[in-house]
Amino acid sequence: MExxxxxxxxxxxxxxxxxxxxxxxxxxxxxxxxxxxxDGILSFPAAISWIASNLIPDQAALERxxxxxxxxxxxxxxxxxxxxxxxIFAFFFSLLGSNITxxxxxxxxxxxxxxxxxxxxxDVVWAMLxxxxxxxxxxxxxxxxxxxxxxxxxxxxxxxxxEVSSDCVEALEATGANLIQMxxxxxxxxxxxxxxxxxxxxxxxxxxxxxxxxxxxxxxIGYLFDLYYKRLDFASASxxxxxxxxxxxxxxxxxxxLREVIL
Amino acid sequence: MTGETTIHGPSSxxxxxxxxxxxxxxxxxxxxxxxxQKAVRGLIIGLLAIxxxxxxxxxxxxxxFAEAVMETLHNIRTVFLExxxxxxxxxxxxxxxxxxxxxxxxxxxxxxVLAFFCSLLCASNIAHPLSVRIVKSLVAIARAVPTVLxxxxxxxxxxxxxxxxxxxxxxxxxxxxxxxxxxxxxxMDPGVIEALKANGASYWQIICQAVVPTTITSMVxxxxxxxxxxxxxxxxxxxxxxxxxxxFNLYMAGSFYFDLREMGILTYIVVIAVIxxxxxxxxxxxxxx
Amino acid sequence: MAxxxxxxVSKIYDNVTRALEDVTFTVEEGEFVSIIxxxxxxxxxxxxxxxxxxxxxxxxxxxxxxxxxxxSKKELREIRTKTAMIFQHYNLVDRLSVVENVLHGxxxxxxxxxxxxxxxxxxxxxxxxxxxxxxxxxxxxxxxCDELSGGQKQRVGIARAIMQHPKLILCDEPIxxxxxxxxxxxxxxxxEINENKKITCLVNLHQVDVAMKxxxxxxxxxxxxxxxxxxxEGLTKEMIHEIYQSNENDLITDVAG
Numbered sequence: 049m050e051x052x053x054x055x056x057x058x059x060x061x062x063x064x065x066x067x068x069x070x071x072x073x074x075x076x077x078x079x080x081x082x083x084x085x086x087d088g089i090l091s092f093p094a095a096i097s098w099i100a101s102n103l104i105p106d107q108a109a110l111e112r113x114x115x116x117x118x119x120x121x122x123x124x125x126x127x128x129x130x131x132x133x134x135x136i137f138a139f140f141f142s143l144l145g146s147n148i149t150x151x152x153x154x155x156x157x158x159x160x161x162x163x164x165x166x167x168x169x170x171d172v173v174w175a176m177l178x179x180x181x182x183x184x185x186x187x188x189x190x191x192x193x194x195x196x197x198x199x200x201x202x203x204x205x206x207x208x209x210x211e212v213s214s215d216c217v218e219a220l221e222a223t224g225a226n227l228i229q230m231x232x233x234x235x236x237x238x239x240x241x242x243x244x245x246x247x248x249x250x251x252x253x254x255x256x257x258x259x260x261x262x263x264x265x266x267x268x269i270g271y272l273f274d275l276y277y278k279r280l281d282f283a284s285a286s287x288x289x290x291x292x293x294x295x296x297x298x299x300x301x302x303x304x305x306l307r308e309v310i311l
Numbered sequence: 312m313t314g315e316t317t318i319h320g321p322s323s324x325x326x327x328x329x330x331x332x333x334x335x336x337x338x339x340x341x342x343x344x345x346x347x348q349k350a351v352r353g354l355i356i357g358l359l360a361i362x363x364x365x366x367x368x369x370x371x372x373x374x375x376f377a378e379a380v381m382e383t384l385h386n387i388r389t390v391f392l393e394x395x396x397x398x399x400x401x402x403x404x405x406x407x408x409x410x411x412x413x414x415x416x417x418x419x420x421x422x423x424v425l426a427f428f429c430s431l432l433c434a435s436n437i438a439h440p441l442s443v444r445i446v447k448s449l450v451a452i453a454r455a456v457p458t459v460l461x462x463x464x465x466x467x468x469x470x471x472x473x474x475x476x477x478x479x480x481x482x483x484x485x486x487x488x489x490x491x492x493x494x495x496x497x498x499m500d501p502g503v504i505e506a507l508k509a510n511g512a513s514y515w516q517i518i519c520q521a522v523v524p525t526t527i528t529s530m531v532x533x534x535x536x537x538x539x540x541x542x543x544x545x546x547x548x549x550x551x552x553x554x555x556x557x558x559f560n561l562y563m564a565g566s567f568y569f570d571l572r573e574m575g576i577l578t579y580i581v582v583i584a585v586i587x588x589x590x591x592x593x594x595x596x597x598x599x600x
Numbered sequence: 601m602a603x604x605x606x607x608x609v610s611k612i613y614d615n616v617t618r619a620l621e622d623v624t625f626t627v628e629e630g631e632f633v634s635i636i637x638x639x640x641x642x643x644x645x646x647x648x649x650x651x652x653x654x655x656x657x658x659x660x661x662x663x664x665x666x667x668x669x670x671x672s673k674k675e676l677r678e679i680r681t682k683t684a685m686i687f688q689h690y691n692l693v694d695r696l697s698v699v700e701n702v703l704h705g706x707x708x709x710x711x712x713x714x715x716x717x718x719x720x721x722x723x724x725x726x727x728x729x730x731x732x733x734x735x736x737x738x739x740x741x742x743x744x745c746d747e748l749s750g751g752q753k754q755r756v757g758i759a760r761a762i763m764q765h766p767k768l769i770l771c772d773e774p775i776x777x778x779x780x781x782x783x784x785x786x787x788x789x790x791x792e793i794n795e796n797k798k799i800t801c802l803v804n805l806h807q808v809d810v811a812m813k814x815x816x817x818x819x820x821x822x823x824x825x826x827x828x829x830x831x832x833e834g835l836t837k838e839m840i841h842e843i844y845q846s847n848e849n850d851l852i853t854d855v856a857g
Contacts, residue, residue: 241351
């Protein structure tokens, strides 16, 4: 009985300690970041009421709908194109960086470092860098997303390939198959579901990221939102938000259906 | 001898014919005809078609591609090979990095606490089906809104700055973590909850004695993963929504002063910070296990 | 001339772990040899040195008159086509059909391009179906391998091996993940291949009783060394205890049983 009391006591102490650390971190971080909790709490009902009052688009906003849908389509196309192109590059790179293709340990190292570099340089840096040379062009957003997506997918594909195909590649190697045959008959068929899951996830993520980059580089749907927002045309701005939400939810639903069938 | 153990003797091609599928040309087919295979093929063809269509229909505004690429390469070289701090001091930059870190921490902490309670309402094995449906749809909608738009929406009332940034970042991480936590809870062994229910444990006893201890590992893992994302997002919000922190310095260097060399230093600092964070969070995740 | 010859073969992993030490033995054509020993004794390493999935550290391995340890890439490919392998975890491409997996046995003999496209001749496909029929899997021919049971998967593994027209089949714990009934089916198939197709079999086994029932010769390996090599009848109880470095009554599988 005493033993169990002890366990409960210790659990209670752990919970208390975790709680106190939470409070301390919270207070410290609030101080440094100049975050006032009261303002935060107050902003919440304000944001909700903003959403509620602008949820139903007015006449002027509806007239902008064709324009919004046009940019929305463009954003969707950019996201898909970026993800597909990056996935193709990332797949070849992941073969070089994978443990099971055994190409060369130096190649593997270099590939992994390159992937880590592209993954960790913020996309806003790429966006601003590309702004200098490409200007307010659709390609600015395309390449900014491309670099980050490429880095993320390379790492993800390396993990997928290593995880799923080492056994069957060993068997193919034992039959005397060469590397290229192993890739097409072993690695591709067995890692395809994992790769597709990642690609679908990145398409969805890239729609959100391209909004951010749009705000920054004045392109695409992000620019449209920023424009209406700065003109205080909130009804139109909220229509933009609404259209993005619908797009993301549609893509999410399609992805889930596809994943169910494929996996 | 049962059918399982029979060893079949050699048989003629004629006998096997009825098991073979042939193509219209008369060749024997070898692939499986599962729905999944067709879906994969359809999806790949579809995505490639969309990509080609996208490249054909993009409005390139007659840009000189080769020149732009050359200029980009030149700029990339300047940023990454000739970094130099001219406007900010190193201590000032590091303080801004700390601010970004705190923005990320705040939004993760608040988001995690709210998400924990919310996930109890939408994990299908412990919550009411109606509540599961409602909360899950609301969370899906909240997750679909890009973080930057949340920040700007909060900025309408709170003004651009850390309050809007934290609230916006929090909202998106809250939605993300709710889904992740709920999935961790749903993966629990149903026997654990059943056993406690049979003992007559109350709702909160079940949560504290069964749900939390069994899911804490994956919840911590998700939280740290989200923290890494939030840190990166906090950098982005500094640049795109004037939220302060090192992102704002990046924005000023890049879009206001056109100082590529300073951008280089700031980028390196962010990259190093992200890699350190990744290492620390991997360590902590391993420890919790 | 012996089909396979090990001459003082040693394998050291990462300069520390000694997996094989001075292993010497020969296998004649048509033999059915079982290699027994505790886990980690080096049985898998031994088999994998033959088709160079693992490179031996020192010593010589001669297969079919060719030196495996010092052959060119092209020669290695040729050796691999002549030695098929069967794995404990079947190592099939789960998402491909049974026929496709069986046809993988031909890859070593095909050009890169036809291997990439998955293009096989009608003759090869007919043969694949015939082998699948022999394995009693004809109804499953177009099924994806992840729909099969463990025993069925291993039969696909055997079919893939036969498809290679090998001189030697290396079996790495072929029944370690199977229930007793499926194990018997698999071992019966191996025995049948050995007797009717005259293919030499070298089988790693955990179960002493299975090894004694099916093979004519047994090699006992402990800590990377051969401690017994001789006919099945010569394997005494004491010998088995030495191989497994156990005391009387420690073993679940007893020879008497």
